[in-house]
Amino acid sequence: MTELLVRLEEEPTVRAQLRKLAVRIKMERYGKGVFLRGLIEFSSICRQDCMYCGLRASNKQADRYRLRPEEILACCAEGYELGYRTFVLQSGEDYWFTAARLAKLIREIKSRFTDVAVTLSIGERDDETYALLYEAGADRFLLRHETASPRLYAKLHPTMTIESRRSRLLALQRIGFQIGAGCMVGLPGQTNSDLADDLVYLHSLSPDMIGIGPFLPHSNTPLRDASQGSMEKALDMVSLSRLVVPDALIPASTAMGTIHPQGREKALQAGANVVMPNLSPLAVRPKYAIYENKICLGDESAQCRHCLELRIRGAGFEVDMGRGDSLRVQRQLLSQ
Incomplete structure (x- = not known):
């Protein structure tokens, strides 16, 4: 796999063939549909101190916010009216949102909007919390592994361990969540070689979702002077992820759109099949600054959906507003 990653850098024809193969595999499994998920970034408060992240606890310049549960529900209501049937609730590791508070919120969402899926992206919690959230009705959980390299992980995450990260992903999988992993x-x-290890890890974990994005430096972090990641390299990893986990749901990330004006379209043409428009209140969007210069901060939710529909169709695909469960879950439902 390491040799292939080198070849992709050196031989544009091999890269083009890989992109076509990844799209073909995606089309065989999911067709032309691209699933839209409504993203709600509900808290920028985080207890961790990851070296690359603008939300890190040590960043005293960060403008922190926390949405109230009723504000989150209002975002869901707006998204539901626009046709979204999956809500992705994302935050830093904010422990004000206890297991009980989160469970109550999830139950309320599922009660008001009975045909939606709820995805959580809230970081590391204990098994009991994860089980409670699953029982409350949460369907999916995104927890990117960030890197499969123990050396890199330790360097970038002074308050965390790679062993803990991997154990959390396995716990989520064991409890019954559709899980998402992924790397920068x-x-x-x-x-x-590190990226090859990421692909080996993804193959062994076989997650339902895989998030791939380029590293983007933030000026208030220790990595402020580092060079940003290559879009082409990130697209290679999207395509290779499609090959090693063919059934995965793979987002065309906002970071891709930040690094290149057509970044999300390029990701769709590299094997991705999910886009996550932002449903967060306009006033707080700039404050959720994992990296800087993020796109779509000023678009109303309805405008954002319309814009993305045009982009998706322009890239040669179709919008799918369904729940978009993983193929593994769809097969389980059919076998019951």
């Missing part, structure tokens, strides 16, 4: 591409010190 272009981290300082990252090698092709």
Whole structure:
């Protein structure tokens, strides 16, 4: 796999063939549909101190916010009216949102909007919390592994361990969640061998979702002077992820759109099949600054959906507003 990553850099024809193969595999499994998920970034408060992240606890310049449960529900209501049937609730590791508070919120969402899926992206919690959230009705959980390299992980996450990260993903999988993992591409010190290890790890974990994005430096972090990741390299990893986990749901990330004006379209043409428009209140969007210069901060939710529909169709695909469960879950439902 390391040798292939090198070849992709050196031989544009091989890269083009890989992109076509990844799209073909995606089309065989999911067709032309691209699933839209409504993203709600509900808290920028985080207890962790990851070296690359603008939300890190040590960043005293960060403008922190926390949405109230009723504000989150209002975002869901707006999204539901626009046709979204999956809500992705994302935050830093904010422990004000206890297991009980989150469970109550999830139950309320599922009560008001009975045909939606709820995805959580809230970081590491204990098994009991994860089980309670699953029982409350949460369907999916995104927890990117960030890097499969123990060396890089330790360097980038002074308050965390790679063993804990992997154990949390396995716990989520065991409890019954559709899980999402994934990595950053272009981290300082990252090698092709490290990226190959990411692909081996993804293959062994076989997650339902895989998030791939380029590293983007933030000016208020220790990695402020590092070079940003390569879009082409990130696209290579999207395509290779499609090959090693063919059934995965793979987002065309906002970071891709930040690094290149057509970044999300390029990701769709590299094997991705999910886009996550932002449903967060306009006033707080700039404050959720994992990296800087993020796109779509000023678009109303309805405008954002319309814009993305045009982009998706322009890239040769179709919008799918369904729940978009993983193929594994769809097969389980059919076998019951």
